[in-house]
Amino acid sequence: MIPSVLPTYNRAPLAFESGEGAWLTATDGRRYLDFGSGIAVNALGHAHPELVRVLTEQAGKLWHVSNVYTVPEQERLAEALTAASFADTVFFTNSGTEAMELAVKMARKHFSAAGTPEKMRILSFEGAFHGRSSAAIAAAPTEKMAGGFGPLLPGFTPLPFLDLGRVEAELAAGDVAAILVEPVQGEGGIRAVADHDLRELRRLAGEAGALLIFDEVQCGMGRTGRLFAHEWAGVTPDIMMVAKGIGGGFPLGAVLATVEAASGMTAGTHGSTYGGNPLGCAIGAKVMEIVSDPAFLGTVRARSGRLRQGLEGLVAQHPDLFEAVRGTGLILGLKCKGAPGEIVAAGYGAGILTVAASDNVVRLLPPLTITEAEVDEALTRLEAAASTVEDAMQASEGAQG
Numbered sequence: 001m002i003p004s005v006l007p008t009y010n011r012a013p014l015a016f017e018s019g020e021g022a023w024l025t026a027t028d029g030r031r032y033l034d035f036g037s038g039i040a041v042n043a044l045g046h047a048h049p050e051l052v053r054v055l056t057e058q059a060g061k062l063w064h065v066s067n068v069y070t071v072p073e074q075e076r077l078a079e080a081l082t083a084a085s086f087a088d089t090v091f092f093t094n095s096g097t098e099a100m101e102l103a104v105k106m107a108r109k110h111f112s113a114a115g116t117p118e119k120m121r122i123l124s125f126e127g128a129f130h131g132r133s134s135a136a137i138a139a140a141p142t143e144k145m146a147g148g149f150g151p152l153l154p155g156f157t158p159l160p161f162l163d164l165g166r167v168e169a170e171l172a173a174g175d176v177a178a179i180l181v182e183p184v185q186g187e188g189g190i191r192a193v194a195d196h197d198l199r200e201l202r203r204l205a206g207e208a209g210a211l212l213i214f215d216e217v218q219c220g221m222g223r224t225g226r227l228f229a230h231e232w233a234g235v236t237p238d239i240m241m242v243a244k245g246i247g248g249g250f251p252l253g254a255v256l257a258t259v260e261a262a263s264g265m266t267a268g269t270h271g272s273t274y275g276g277n278p279l280g281c282a283i284g285a286k287v288m289e290i291v292s293d294p295a296f297l298g299t300v301r302a303r304s305g306r307l308r309q310g311l312e313g314l315v316a317q318h319p320d321l322f323e324a325v326r327g328t329g330l331i332l333g334l335k336c337k338g339a340p341g342e343i344v345a346a347g348y349g350a351g352i353l354t355v356a357a358s359d360n361v362v363r364l365l366p367p368l369t370i371t372e373a374e375v376d377e378a379l380t381r382l383e384a385a386a387s388t389v390e391d392a393m394q395a396s397e398g399a400q401g
């Protein structure tokens with residue numbers, strides 16, 4: 001017997017029926033403070049009035065027409081994205097994984113179109129997550145992601161996290177198309193690349209004539225308190241993947257690129273049936289308008305400061321459970337002494353949703369619209385969850401001793 005839904009997920013026994021802002025209401029009526037945001041997707045929380053309005057208006061006009069035609073909603077969103085970033089051009093996808101596929105294809109095509117097709121290898125880093133497609137698992141081939149799915153696609157070289165010596169050595173081989181990196185690893189455990197390392201990757205790529213691809217699927221769209229995470233380091237990539245937050249809950253992704261990096265992508269080289277449909281792009285344009293506002297981003301930073309300070313206190317209060325606070329903006333992590341699952345589960349009991357990540361981290365990804373009062377409420381609930389786990393630990397130690 002197999003469940004009617006393919007059992008590939010480890011699901012929590014929770015189901016929701018409605019949401020408003022940072023709050024979700026479960027089917028049993030219990031309310032939860034959502035510090036997962038559907039894994040950084042619901043950037044503006046649930047049922048944001050402006051997004052509901054735009055979605056409903058567009059739904060009454062046009063959902064889908066095909067990229068056989070000009071799509072004005074696509075052009076509007078692309079113009080907003082290019083105006084606010086390093087990029088000159090944008091391709092729209094429906095997910096982060098599809099953005100990953102195009103980023104890799106674009107980098108390789110850039111070199112083949114330039115007459116150097118031997119430059120095709122993609123350097124990536126351990127702990128990275130770029131999706132679940134064949135290319136994405138070749139770039140981050142852990143046993144969990146890639147086991148049994150062989151043969152893995154060739155042309156990917158995962159390196160130890162930020163081993164810049166190895167990066168330099170691989171680049172010296174002359175066959176590298178691009179370095180692929182998340183400025184802040186999400187699934188990998190909220191591991192941020194230090195600004196100076198990001199700058200060093202930019203320098204190394206530039207000197208070797210390779211492209212630099214940033215995967216900002218999780219850390220982009222205001223998550224770090226800047227529109228894009230790489231802005232903190234003052235460097236720009238050649239190609240960038242965005243998804244998750246950009247649709248505010250509607251499936252939408254994008255690849256942003258410089259005119260140079262995109263030089264191989266001429267008519268007919270890539271496409272998508274659904275990518276960039278009017279409905280998704282109308283919503284994305286509204287998300288972009290709200291999130292790229294400097295005042296909005298300033299508020300994200302202020303909320304981050306308050307949350308971070310509270311989390312530092314939580315770590316200090318529970319040294320048996322926690323080691324440190326990680327991350328920046330509203331992509332934060334509690335590095336735990338052991339597996340994070342018990343704390344996440346205790347959070348459900350205390351009415352707060354968080355998400356486990358690799359490297360024993362509890363991820364905190366609240367909506368970017370979180371209020372001060374909600375930050376404080378979250379800290380109270382996390383404290384309750386931590387105390388529950390600690391009491392259980394002490395009880396079992398007492399029983400053993």
Ligand SMILES: *Cc1c(COP(=O)(O)O)cnc(C)c1O
Binds near residue numbers: 095097130131
């Ligand atoms: C989620 C994620 C992806 C994959 O996005 P999907 O929309 O699930 O296909 C890729 N890269 C990063 C950094 C992500 O967090």
